[in-house]
Amino acid sequence: MSDISAPTSVVPDKNLVARFIGVITSPRETFEVVAAHPSWLLMALVVVVLTGAPAMWFQSTAIGKQAALDESVRYMQSFGMTVSDQAYEAIKKGVMEPSVVRQVGTVVAMTVMPLLVWAIIAGLAMGIVGVMMGGSGSFKQAFSAVVHSSVIGVIGVFVITPLNYARESMTSATNLAVLLPFLPDGSFLARFLGMMDIFRLWWMVVLAIGFGVVFKKKTGTMAALIFGIYVVIAIGFAAFMAARS
Numbered sequence: 001m002s003d004i005s006a007p008t009s010v011v012p013d014k015n016l017v018a019r020f021i022g023v024i025t026s027p028r029e030t031f032e033v034v035a036a037h038p039s040w041l042l043m044a045l046v047v048v049v050l051t052g053a054p055a056m057w058f059q060s061t062a063i064g065k066q067a068a069l070d071e072s073v074r075y076m077q078s079f080g081m082t083v084s085d086q087a088y089e090a091i092k093k094g095v096m097e098p099s100v101v102r103q104v105g106t107v108v109a110m111t112v113m114p115l116l117v118w119a120i121i122a123g124l125a126m127g128i129v130g131v132m133m134g135g136s137g138s139f140k141q142a143f144s145a146v147v148h149s150s151v152i153g154v155i156g157v158f159v160i161t162p163l164n165y166a167r168e169s170m171t172s173a174t175n176l177a178v179l180l181p182f183l184p185d186g187s188f189l190a191r192f193l194g195m196m197d198i199f200r201l202w203w204m205v206v207l208a209i210g211f212g213v214v215f216k217k218k219t220g221t222m223a224a225l226i227f228g229i230y231v232v233i234a235i236g237f238a239a240f241m242a243a244r245s
Contacts, residue, residue, distance in 0.1 A: 011036035019043060023151040027206050031145060031213040035137070038144035044115065047147065050154045052110040054161040059106075063168050069095045071170035118146045125211055128225065135215030145210035152206050156199030174198040192238035204230060 014022065014033050020043070022030030058064040072091050073083050083091075094102065122143040129135040130142070156174070163173040177183060177193035184190060208223035215222075 013037045016042050016046065019148060020046065020151055023148050023206060024155065027209045028213060028219075030148065031210040034144050034148050034210065035141050035214050038138070038141045040140075040144040040147040043144075043151075044118075044147045047150045047154055048111055048114055051114075051150075051157045052107075054157050055110070056106070058161050058165060061165070063165055065096050067164065067168055067170045114150070118143060118150070121146045121207075125215070129211060129215045129217065129222070133215075133217065135217055137211075137214035137216070141214045142211070145214050146207065149203055149207040149210050152199060152203040156197075156203075159199070172197050186242060188238050188242040191241050192234055195234040195237065 011032050013036070014030070019030055019033065059068055069092055072095065073088065076083055122139055125142045126139050130137060160172055160174060164170060167173060174197055175194045176196040177190050180193065183193070204226050205223060208226050209219050211217070211222040212219040
């Protein structure tokens with residue numbers, strides 16, 4: 001059964017600040033506004049800036065550079081690659097003394113990648129919920145809902161960045177694997193729980209509410225779909241990475 005939402009013609013619009021706060025405090029009401037007035041550009045700009053700025057600051061510090069170097073080496077080793085002394089020095093030079101081209105590339109990636117990811121998520125939602133499940137939302141509404149749900153990511157960045165700085169690590173301090181430190185590094189369960197970040201789970205709940213409003217579907221149905229897809233992806237990734245370790 002579809003959810004019953006207020007007619008879009010009588011839903012008053014909210015300003016940017018009210019929308020930002022509303023995603024956190026009253027997501028259903030806010031997404032009714034988003035569905036009625038699916039503007040997204042200003043919110044996308046705010047999200048990109050507020051998530052990118054702390055990340056760029058962290059990566060510009062000595063602690064952040066060392067953490068990025070350690071993470072790069074760890075990531076390569078997780079795929080079974082041997083990092084030679086020469087390779088290590090090359091990675092270190094790129095991280096510790098990034099060129100202007102690399103810095104510009106980082107800024108461009110931080111700006112473009114979110115838009116691409118949001119578009120992919122909205123497109124998948126249109127295909128699965130809009131076409132296969134008979135949802136009534138438009139791509140613009142779905143895309144705007146995804147952008148607004150990313151406010152949760154901003155909160156996550158502002159919490160995780162200082163924690164990572166204190167821990168001198170790039171690994172998130174809010175994933176469920178942190179609660180079970182006795183798990184062997186590289187094991188399937190450690191990698192699976194490592195993908196279950198508290199803020200990512202919160203974001204998926206908010207996104208489910210947004211899609212429920214946009215497509216006029218039950219929030220529970222949307223949540224089951226989103227979490228189901230993510231769990232399948234997480235299991236596949238964890239199994240692959242564990243097998244490579």
